[in-house]
Amino acid sequence: xxxxxxxxxxxxxxxxxxxxxxxxxxxxxxxxxxxxxxxxxxxxxxxxxxxxxxxxxxxxxxxxxxxxxxxxxxxxxxxxxxxxxxxxxxxxxxxxxxxxxxxxxxxxxxxxxxxxxxxxxxxxxxxxxxxxxxxxxxxxxxxxxxxxxxxxxxxxxxxxxxxxxxxxxxxxxxxxxxxxxxxxxxxxxxxxxxxxxxxxxxxxxxxxxxxxxxxxxxxxxxxxxxxxxxxxxxxxxxxxxxxxxxxxxxxxxxxxxxxxxxxxxxxxxxxxxxxxxxxxxxxxxxxxxxxxxxxxxxxxxxxxxxxxxxxxxxxxxxxxxxxxxxxxxxxxxxxxxxxxxxxxxxxxxxxxxxxxxxxxxxxxxxxxxxxxxxxxxxxxxxxxxxxxxxxxxxxxxxxxxxxxxxxxxxxxxxxxxxxxxxxxxxxxxxxxxxxxxxxxxxxxxxxxxxxxxxxxxxxxxxxxxxxxxxxxxxxxxxxxxxxxxxxxxxxxxxxxxxxxxxxxxxxxxxxxxxxxxxxxxxxxxxxxxxxxxxxxxxxxxxxxxxxxxxxxxxxxxxxxxxxxxxxxxxxxxxxxxxxxxxxxxxxxxxxxxxxxxxxxxxxxxxxxxxxxxxxxxxxxxxxxxxxxxxxxxxxxxxxxxxxxxxxxxxxxxxxxxxxxxxxxxxxxxxxxxxxxxxxxxxxxxxxxxxxxxxxxxxxxxxxxxxxxxxxxxxxxxxxxxxxxxxxxxxxxxxxxxxxxxxxxxxxxxxxxxxxxxxxxxxxxxxxxxxxxxxxxxxxxxxxxxxxxxxxxxxxxxxxxxxxxxxxxxxxxxxxxxxxxxxxxxxxxxxxxxxxxxxxxxxxxxxxxxxxxxxxxxxxxxxxxxxxxxxxxxxxxxxxxxxxxxxxxxxxxxxxxxxxxxxxxxxxxxxxxxxxxxxxxxxxxxxxxxxx
Numbered sequence: 056x057x058x059x060x061x062x063x064x065x066x067x068x069x070x071x072x073x074x075x076x077x078x079x080x081x082x083x084x085x086x087x088x089x090x091x092x093x094x095x096x097x098x099x100x101x102x103x104x105x106x107x108x109x110x111x112x113x114x115x116x117x118x119x120x121x122x123x124x125x126x127x128x129x130x131x132x133x134x135x136x137x138x139x140x141x142x143x144x145x146x147x148x149x150x151x152x153x154x155x156x157x158x159x160x161x162x163x164x165x166x167x168x169x170x171x172x173x174x175x176x177x178x179x180x181x182x183x184x185x186x187x188x189x190x191x192x193x194x195x196x197x198x199x200x201x202x203x204x205x206x207x208x209x210x211x212x213x214x215x216x217x218x219x220x221x222x223x224x225x226x227x228x229x230x231x232x233x234x235x236x237x238x239x240x241x242x243x244x245x246x247x248x249x250x251x252x253x254x255x256x257x258x259x260x261x262x263x264x265x266x267x268x269x270x271x272x273x274x275x276x277x278x279x280x281x282x283x284x285x286x287x288x289x290x291x292x293x294x295x296x297x298x299x300x301x302x303x304x305x306x307x308x309x310x311x312x313x314x315x316x317x318x319x320x321x322x323x324x325x326x327x328x329x330x331x332x333x334x335x336x337x338x339x340x341x342x343x344x345x346x347x348x349x350x351x352x353x354x355x356x357x358x359x360x361x362x363x364x365x366x367x368x369x370x371x372x373x374x375x376x377x378x379x380x381x382x383x384x385x386x387x388x389x390x391x392x393x394x395x396x397x398x399x400x401x402x403x404x405x406x407x408x409x410x411x412x413x414x415x416x417x418x419x420x421x422x423x424x425x426x427x428x429x430x431x432x433x434x435x436x437x438x439x440x441x442x443x444x445x446x447x448x449x450x451x452x453x454x455x456x457x458x459x460x461x462x463x464x465x466x467x468x469x470x471x472x473x474x475x476x477x478x479x480x481x482x483x484x485x486x487x488x489x490x491x492x493x494x495x496x497x498x499x500x501x502x503x504x505x506x507x508x509x510x511x512x513x514x515x516x517x518x519x520x521x522x523x524x525x526x527x528x529x530x531x532x533x534x535x536x537x538x539x540x541x542x543x544x545x546x547x548x549x550x551x552x553x554x555x556x557x558x559x560x561x562x563x564x565x566x567x568x569x570x571x572x573x574x575x576x577x578x579x580x581x582x583x584x585x586x587x588x589x590x591x592x593x594x595x596x597x598x599x600x601x602x603x604x605x606x607x608x609x610x611x612x613x614x615x616x617x618x619x620x621x622x623x624x625x626x627x628x629x630x631x632x633x634x635x636x637x638x639x640x641x642x643x644x645x646x647x648x649x650x651x652x653x654x655x656x657x658x659x660x661x662x663x664x665x666x667x668x669x670x671x672x673x674x675x676x677x678x679x680x681x682x683x684x685x686x687x688x689x690x691x692x693x694x695x696x697x698x699x700x701x702x703x704x705x706x707x708x709x710x711x712x713x714x715x716x717x718x719x720x721x722x723x724x725x726x727x728x729x730x731x732x733x734x735x736x737x738x739x740x741x742x743x744x745x746x747x748x749x750x751x752x753x754x755x756x757x758x759x760x761x762x763x764x765x766x767x768x769x770x771x772x773x774x775x776x777x778x779x780x781x782x783x784x785x786x787x788x789x790x791x792x793x794x795x796x797x798x799x800x801x802x803x804x805x806x807x808x809x810x811x812x813x814x815x816x817x818x819x820x821x822x823x824x825x826x827x828x829x830x831x832x833x834x835x836x837x838x839x840x841x842x843x844x845x846x847x848x849x850x851x852x853x854x855x856x857x858x859x860x861x862x863x864x865x866x867x868x869x870x871x872x873x874x875x876x877x878x879x880x881x882x883x884x885x886x887x888x889x890x891x892x893x894x895x896x897x898x899x900x901x902x903x904x905x906x907x908x909x910x911x912x913x914x915x916x917x918x919x920x921x922x923x924x925x926x927x928x929x930x931x932x933x934x935x936x937x938x939x940x941x942x943x944x945x946x947x948x949x950x951x952x953x954x955x956x957x958x959x960x961x962x963x964x965x966x967x968x969x970x971x972x973x974x975x976x977x978x979x980x981x982x983x984x985x986x
Contacts, residue, residue: 087357089487092480095468096295102311103283104207106302107468108295109478113458118188118196118291119465122203125286125473126279127180128255129396130317137224137259138275140177141267144224145276146184147175148216150205155216158202162186165195177257179396180320181473187462191293200287200305207285208309210276212269221265228258234335243396245331245514246346250322252396281312286472290465321398324350326511330525330532333518341519343417344405345425347510351398354476357487362503364445364488365495366392369504371441372433377424388424392507398474402507414517414526415535422536429508432501434643435652435667436631443930446489452481456915497647565780567772575946580768584780587756591945593935595765595928602673602771603763604666604680605932607939608753611660627662627749630655630683649675652929653683661940662752667929670766677778684782687749710809714981717804718819722977724798755782761935761945763928797821797872804979814883815981816890820864820875820897822974827866827941829951833958834966837913839864839875841905844912845896846877873970886980894976901971904964917955 097107127139149155159169165188167173172187184206186199244253287306289298354360370390377388392402404425408417451457459481471478479487515532517525527535565585573579573591582590595603631653634642646652649672655664664683668676760779762771809815824831843862864875877897881889905913931948938947 089355089357089360089477089479090483091477092483094295094480095478096299098299100282100303100307102307102309103281104306104309105286105472106299107286107288107472108293108298109290109464109468110293110295111290111459111461111464112292113460114292116190116292117461118191118289118293119461120186120188120199120203121288121465121469122184122206123286123288123469123473124182124184124280125180125284126182127178128257128259129179129251129320130279130315131255131275134263135271135275136255137257137261137264138267138272139182139279140257140259141220141224141264141272142210142276142280143175143177143182143184144220145212145216145272146206146210148220149211149213151209151211152201152205154211155213158205161198162202165198179252179255179257183469188291191291193297196293196298197301197305200301203287204305204309207280207282207306210273210280212273212276214269217267217269217272221267224258224264225261228261228264231258234337238333238335241331242333242516245329245516246348246395246401247322247397250397277312279314281314282306282309283311284314288465288468288472290461290468292461320396321351324348324399324510324512328513328515328529330515330527330529331517332522332525333516334520334523336520338518338520341408341417341521342405342517343408343414343421344403344516344518345421346404346514346516347402347508348395348512348514349392349400349402349507349510351400353474354471360479360487361491364492365500365503366507368438368441368445368495369433369500369507372437372500373428373504375441376428376433376437388421402510408519414522415531418515418527418532418535419538425508429505431644432504432647433497434647435497435650436643436646436654438495438497438500439652439654439667439929442492442495446492449481449485449489449492451916453485454915454918456912456918496650501647563781564777566776567780573945582775584775586780586782588779588782589759590762590775590779591759592762592764592768592771593945595763600670600765601928602668602670602676602765603928603932604664604668604676605761605763605936606664606680606684606753606758607761607936608662608758609660609940610752610754610757611658611662614751627655627657627752630664630687630749634679634682651676651679653679654929655683657752658940663936663940664753665929665932665936670770673771673774677774681778681782684753684755687746687753710981711815713808714806714815714817714979717806718817718977718979721804721979722797722819722821724796755779759939761932761939763932763935804977805982806980807982807985809981809983812883812983813880814886814983815880816878816886817979817981818877818890818893819977819979820873820877820974821977822873822970824866824871824873824970827871829947829954830962831966832866833917833951833954834963835864835866835873835875835970836917837905837910837958837963838900838967840913840916841909842877842897842900844909845900846879846893873974883983890978897976901967901974904967905960907960910958910960910963914955914958 092109095107095109097105099105128136131138147158150158153161159173162169162173167186167188172189173185175182175184177183184203186202188195188199240253240256247253287302352359352363354363370392373390374388377390388404388406390402390404392400395401404421406417406421406424408414412420448457452459468478470476515525567582567590568585569583571581573581573593576593578594580592582592584590595601637645650669651672652667653664656662664680666676666680760775762768762775764771824835839862843860846860846862860877860879862875862877864873866873877893879889879893934948935945938944941947944950
């Protein structure tokens with residue numbers, strides 16, 4: 056059996072069964088072809104030349120034109136290595152209409168800077184000529200296609216120009232010399248053994264380049280530059296009918312010519328494992344990688360698109376898992392699934408070797424982390440945020456809130472063309488994937504990961520200047536795998552036995568004392584429990600069988616004694632990772648087996664827990680909530696506590712955090728804004744303290760539970776009475792929350808302590824907001840969104856010297872106070888100028904208001920980025936808990952959606968004008984550390 060071959064886990068048969076059931080439910084899905092972008096026009100001229108046109112008005116007026124010739128380094132004979140690249144160079148050195156260097160001069164006269172707007176590149180299988188036109192002016196567009204015609208059939212190959220260009224190519228070759236270029240042939244030879252790819256570097260062999268003469272280069276050109284071997288692509292702001300006619304008139308007259316046929320380039324995937332050492336004296340890093348070659352995946356069906364999407368989610372979660380586990384103390388595993396030149400793919404897991412770690416240490420860690428992913432897979436907690444983020448991104452593109460620029464689109468169009476795949480529009484992507492992604496469960500994701508890891512063709516790669524030969528041979532590597540297997544596999548053998556702790560003294564069940572209709576929610580009920588806890592039952596309108604439990608506590612960070620708040624968020628988030636009798640790893644497996652998710656968080660004036668569960672595991676979900684409230688165990692181990700202490704200490708020394716805290720204290724007249732010193736933070740990072748914080752933030756008797764259920768409320772009553780009505784009240788009641796006491800902004804605040812030659816500027820905008828109604832909140836959000844848009848354009852593109860710009864805002868629902876911030880980093884000498892410009896931009900917005908286009912942009916952004924009513928029951932629950940914390944209104948999300956639909960510039964500007972006189976701006980800056 057090959058090393059590192061995949062071994063089925065207990066989860067695998069179930070995943071296969073689910074896959075079979077899904078295939079039975081959707082019998083035609085695998086064979087259903089993908090649609091094509093509705094605005095894409097494509098075809099072939101009578102001489103065989105292909106064309107593809109896609110209108111896209113972002114950026115406005117710009118057009119990207121490509122002439123692609125399907126010829127590259129792999130089409131060269133043994134004595135022609137470098138000819139495809141040489142021909143590419145020669146096309147800029149004279150054609151029948153543009154002799155000598157006049158073509159470059161003419162392109163610059165058309166407004167195309169060489170290198171930026173006119174360029175070319177040669178690969179293994181393709182040569183590409185690229186023009187970017189600043190506008191669609193007819194004469195400019197016509198001349199660009201005339202240039203394509205010259206390139207396609209009228210290159211001159213002057214002997215003098217050939218001699219001059221040899222030196223240019225050699226200089227390019229010399230500039231590329233480095234570790235990557237020197238090691239690339241060995242790497243490709245190991246990945247694709249027996250192929251010509253290692254010896255076919257597109258830049259060529261310099262001896263053959265220096266010997267190349269005009270007649271042989273011209274013969275290569277005439278052999279391959281035939282219309283049937285070319286394709287014209289255009290993406291940008293143009294009339295497709297006009298451009299199609301122009302292509303037909305300009306390029307349709309080129310004579311058709313035969314060109315050579317190519318053999319298939321895809322090498323079959325085979326069994327076996329090999330080791331490769333890549334040593335170079337200039338190599339600065341040491342790493343070990345495991346590369347697994349995969350068959351080609353052609354995205355020409357709906358099932359292939361789904362497979363591709365799930366694979367990418369699995370890779371993202373695997374990298375995220377590794378980064379979270381290491382937390383900066385060890386090197387983090389990186390994974391990618393990259394295309395290979397022959398059309399196959401390579402899954403590569405790469406681990407940099409940490410300082411002081413041997414090759415054996417690195418190999419052991421690499422194998423252990425991959426083994427953990429293979430055995431335990433991913434939980435719903437890990438999947439959910441990435442899945443929802445993906446769906447939100449799809450919706451933003453589909454709605455036009457996020458625009459794809461023409462340069463990116465033409466690259467995607469060419470990739471689809473060369474791979475024989477259709478190009479999808481953003482709306483088609485959203486329609487095909489969004490709903491199915493929201494139903495994606497960990498089992499299917501884990502099965503996709505195992506399928507990727509199942510390849511038997513594997514390569515272990517050792518990188519580092521001291522690795523002249525593989526530091527571990529195949530036998531040693533195999534022994535390492537065996538050595539990590541027992542310790543890692545033991546939990547897997549107990550996987551089906553993982554259970555929550557059974558209560559030795561089961562709680563005495565309480566009762567539901569009153570049931571009343573829930574105002575404004577058809578079918579909703581309000582239950583009062585015998586211990587005083589409130590339960591609000593809300594019918595779910597989503598498909599599926601998932602119960603979502605949301606617990607809201609009115610206690611938040613401001614209820615804690617001075618100095619506890621930095622630890623509180625950490626303490627509450629630990630509830631997501633472990634429970635009373637399980638550390639992180641078995642708890643993750645327990646959640647994954649049952650499809651249960653848990654997420655906890657704390658805000659200034661409230662805390663919450665959200666649990667999702669299929670209706671087949673309702674008792675597990677309710678018992679989990681009961682245990683986390685009554686017997687929290689948020690801290691894992693001394694090692695984890697050491698990392699927490701280090702993280703909190705690092706936070707206290709972070710200049711950005713120091714600036715933010717200094718501004719907070721300068722704006723508040725309240726003892727809860729007392730700063731923390733390093734010793735105080737270290738003292739707080741204590742397991743008992745963290746457990747006390749969790750208990751203080753989540754007193755059951757003061758909390759409200761929201762049950763978002765797809766079934767009948769009666770099915771939940773036994774679990775509510777046993778696990779919620781039995782919750783006790785805590786005696787260590789915290790003081791009631793009180794609004795923060797605010798003060799007028801003082802003079803400018805300037806601190807020294809930055810770590811680089813940059814100044815970080817924070818402009819705080821605050822003032823009374825009258826109320827926290829959805830209309831007021833939306834008006835202020837629209838104002839700050841437009842400010843952000845203008846600043847990103849003006850500061851970054853026009854003024855320069857700015858490295859980042861961010862704008863945020865919120866309304867404190869308790870004391871009806873607006874607080875916004877504008878943050879950017881800049882070179883110290885530009886600070887005053889950029890602050891003046893920022894303030895002027897803000898004043899202009901207050902004075903003149905927002906126009907209809909700005910309101911529409913904001914509306915589209917909010918509709919696509921706000922998943923509360925679209926993405927899932929869990930995101931709907933999060934929105935309900937937010938609104939319940941603010942003003943006790945479960946329907947605030949619906950009211951906000953209604954207010955957003957009725958938003959207009961006049962109403963927004965009226966609200967802004969009423970707020971403007973009361974808004975005050977406070978300036979603070981973190982300057983570089985003084986010498």
